Amino acid sequence: MTSSKLGDSFDIVKRFFRDTLSEIAPLQCDPYFLEPGLQPSDYENATGVPVRSAHGSAIGLLLDPHTGIHVSDRHRKSRAYATTHYIAAALHDHSVSYCVVFDQSSHRNKVPLRDQLLPKVDDLRRRDIGGFYYVSHAPFLFAARRQDTLRALRSALREAGIPANRFFSNSMKSPNPDPANGYPPRDHVFQ
Numbered sequence: 001m002t003s004s005k006l007g008d009s010f011d012i013v014k015r016f017f018r019d020t021l022s023e024i025a026p027l028q029c030d031p032y033f034l035e036p037g038l039q040p041s042d043y044e045n046a047t048g049v050p051v052r053s054a055h056g057s058a059i060g061l062l063l064d065p066h067t068g069i070h071v072s073d074r075h076r077k078s079r080a081y082a083t084t085h086y087i088a089a090a091l092h093d094h095s096v097s098y099c100v101v102f103d104q105s106s107h108r109n110k111v112p113l114r115d116q117l118l119p120k121v122d123d124l125r126r127r128d129i130g131g132f133y134y135v136s137h138a139p140f141l142f143a144a145r146r147q148d149t150l151r152a153l154r155s156a157l158r159e160a161g162i163p164a165n166r167f168f169s170n171s172m173k174s175p176n177p178d179p180a181n182g183y184p185p186r187d188h189v190f191q
Contacts (some may be wrong), residue, residue, distance in 0.1 A: 010102065010138060014062065015022060015048035017100055017140070020160045024152050025097040027060040028052040030090065033079050034064075054126075060098045061090055068105025071123045081105070084120060088127040091145050098144040113139075114168075115155055121170045132169035134162065 018027040018144045029051045034043060040051035049062055063082040068187055072083035082101050105116070117133050120166055130150045131143035134157065144150045154167060 002106045011047045013136075013140070014064070014167045016160070017062070018047070018049050020156050021060055021098075021100075021153060024149065025060045025154060027062055027100065029062045029064055032063075033066075035066075035079065055093065055095050058095055058097045060100060061096045063087065063099055063101040065102065066104075068103040069101055069120050070105070071119050083185065084123040084127065087141075087143055088124060088129050091129055091143060097146075098142060098149050101141040101143065102138065103104075103141055115140065117168055118170055121168075125170060132167050135166050135168050140170075 010154060014027075021027055027049050029049045030049070031040065031051050031053075034040070034051065040053075043102075044050050052059065052061065063086070065080055065082045067080040068080040068082075069087070070083050072085050087099055087101060090099055103120075113135070117135075117139065120141065121131045121133070129143050129145060130147055131141055132150065132154065134140045134142065142150065142153050144153065158164065
């Protein structure tokens with residue numbers, strides 16, 4: 001997260017996730033992805049999501065890179081991307097119940113949306129991590145070690161009013177995006 005992006009519409013979405021998912025585990029931001037010099041209090045004021053300062057009780061962890069997710073077997077020394085390796089490592093901290101990862105990388109190239117999202121979810125599955133995307137003007141990945149946690153996340157989001165056609169995962173029968181709008185077809189939902 002860069003200071004120039006504070007207060008944009010994505011921060012409202014992060015606040016929504018904080019409120020919606022709080023009963024599963026309170027959402028906190030991973031400080032790694034904050035730009036050096038960005039004050040945690042400024043981030044929290046803009047997003048409503050506190051910056052993680054200690055390990056301990058169960059939380060949801062927001063990874064907020066300013067670009068998105070990269071499939072990789074190693075941790076890249078960049079705040080621009082969260083790698084699938086980094087996401088899996090974060091979820092192996094047993095105090096982290098789930099991760100929410102901001103992924104703007106899908107809008108930075110011309111590759112079809114399905115062909116960008118599927119390898120990321122597949123790579124996490126290879127690492128024994130389940131996941132699904134909320135697909136909107138910029139996708140957010142939801143990932144967890146436990147399937148019951150993933151079901152609870154999806155259920156909470158659905159109860160908050162997000163339509164089923166906004167979810168994408170590799171467990172769909174045919175995760176081909178609707179060419180008219182780039183989103184998964186309405187009849188394909190996360191199971």
